[in-house]
Amino acid sequence: MPTVRDIVAALNRWAPEAQKADFDRVGLQVGDPEREVSRVLVALDLTPEVVDEAARTGVEMIVTHHPLIFKPLARLTPTDLVSGLAFRLAQEGIAYAAIHTNLDALRGGVSFALAELLGVENATTLAPERGMLKKLVVFVPQSHAEAVRQSMAEAGAGQIGDYRDCSFSGEGTGRFRATEGTDPHVGAIGEVHAEPEVRIEVLVESWALGRVVRAMQAAHPYEEVAYDVYAVENAHRTVGYGAVGSLAAPMPLDAFLAHVARQLGAESLRYAAEPGATIHRVAVCGGSGMSFFGAALASGADAYVTADVTYHRFFEPMDVTGRQRLALIDAGHYETEWITEQLIADRLAGAFGGLEVARTEHRTSPMRTWTGTAPEAR
Numbered sequence: 001m002p003t004v005r006d007i008v009a010a011l012n013r014w015a016p017e018a019q020k021a022d023f024d025r026v027g028l029q030v031g032d033p034e035r036e037v038s039r040v041l042v043a044l045d046l047t048p049e050v051v052d053e054a055a056r057t058g059v060e061m062i063v064t065h066h067p068l069i070f071k072p073l074a075r076l077t078p079t080d081l082v083s084g085l086a087f088r089l090a091q092e093g094i095a096y097a098a099i100h101t102n103l104d105a106l107r108g109g110v111s112f113a114l115a116e117l118l119g120v121e122n123a124t125t126l127a128p129e130r131g132m133l134k135k136l137v138v139f140v141p142q143s144h145a146e147a148v149r150q151s152m153a154e155a156g157a158g159q160i161g162d163y164r165d166c167s168f169s170g171e172g173t174g175r176f177r178a179t180e181g182t183d184p185h186v187g188a189i190g191e192v193h194a195e196p197e198v199r200i201e202v203l204v205e206s207w208a209l210g211r212v213v214r215a216m217q218a219a220h221p222y223e224e225v226a227y228d229v230y231a232v233e234n235a236h237r238t239v240g241y242g243a244v245g246s247l248a249a250p251m252p253l254d255a256f257l258a259h260v261a262r263q264l265g266a267e268s269l270r271y272a273a274e275p276g277a278t279i280h281r282v283a284v285c286g287g288s289g290m291s292f293f294g295a296a297l298a299s300g301a302d303a304y305v306t307a308d309v310t311y312h313r314f315f316e317p318m319d320v321t322g323r324q325r326l327a328l329i330d331a332g333h334y335e336t337e338w339i340t341e342q343l344i345a346d347r348l349a350g351a352f353g354g355l356e357v358a359r360t361e362h363r364t365s366p367m368r369t370w371t372g373t374a375p376e377a378r
């Protein structure tokens with residue numbers, strides 16, 4: 001039976017916590033890592049009814065997309081919603097973890113699931129992330145170049161898009177003088193030694209750097225290894241927010257709106273669009289995606305489906321002539337993200353045979369849409 005620690009580790013292998021946004025808090029928030037788990041409940045949000053459901057069904061662990069504890073808690077008492085839920089989880093002995101922006105940023109994560117639900121094919125990352133990559137350069141005697149190259153690749157270095165084991169090597173001469181008290185692999189103490197060496201360069205994801213450096217050092221014969229770590233500005237090819245691709249066939253705007261509402265179970269859609277537009281290329285971002293509006297526009301998308309669009313931002317698709325450059329559609333935060341529950345549940349069930357994983361029976365959104373008839377206001 002897996003422990004809470006095993007489940008958190010499996011989530012971390014899938015969507016590394018280092019991929020999360022700076023402001024975010026993910027991972028284990030409540031509970032004993034050593035507790036064994038036979039049943040997990042997955043929800044988009046942690047609400048009192050989700051905790052009730054977990055307690056009633058004997059679940060040992062809950063995993064949600066939106067983190068319960070976002071700001072540090074000043075107290076753990078049943079006085080307000082957040083600290084009260086954390087208090088209750090601790091009391092019930094239910095462990096709790098969140099997988100949030102680290103799952104948003106994953107290729108195959110939240111936005112890719114949303115794209116698939118909307119029939120968007122051949123999706124790629126809409127807004128690749130910068131600052132996630134390092135360049136590791138190491139100088140190795142020729143005799144050990146292959147072993148070092150291989151051990152770095154095995155530890156996860158040298159991934160570019162779908163290519164693996166990527167590296168660059170150049171030959172040169174390394175010089176060093178070993179001083180008293182050292183134990184040099186080659187050369188004599190007190191003399192400058194010149195050794196034919198290979199300079200090996202690899203790209204490494206920042207969260208894998210420690211592991212790769214340790215593997216490199218283990219395979220390297222020198223007592224003191226010469227290596228450099230550089231920050232690089234390249235965007236990560238497969239880590240980032242949103243997804244963009246194309247529908248199997250173009251759809252008139254009205255048909256596309258109906259399709260979005262039906263697929264997402266949205267009672268209403270708020271949108272700005274050119275009447276009679278044709279929608280073929282579609283960008284999506286589950287949840288609050290307006291930070292990536294520029295990327296959606298630049299991607300050439302005919303529509304951008306996201307949530308939490310405020311009034312003034314609905315003007316942004318409009319050009320100086322009043323024409324809408326793309327259809328901006330706010331389908332609702334819950335509506336664009338509930339698919340995440342299935343994504344997490346499938347992943348956990350696939351990772352641990354025998355682990356029971358269920359999605360909550362509750363629609364956790366606190367928002368409702370009023371659909372009555374109102375008198376004329378204006």
Ligand SMILES: [Zn+2]
Nearest residue numbers: 286287288337
């Ligand atoms: Zn969200």
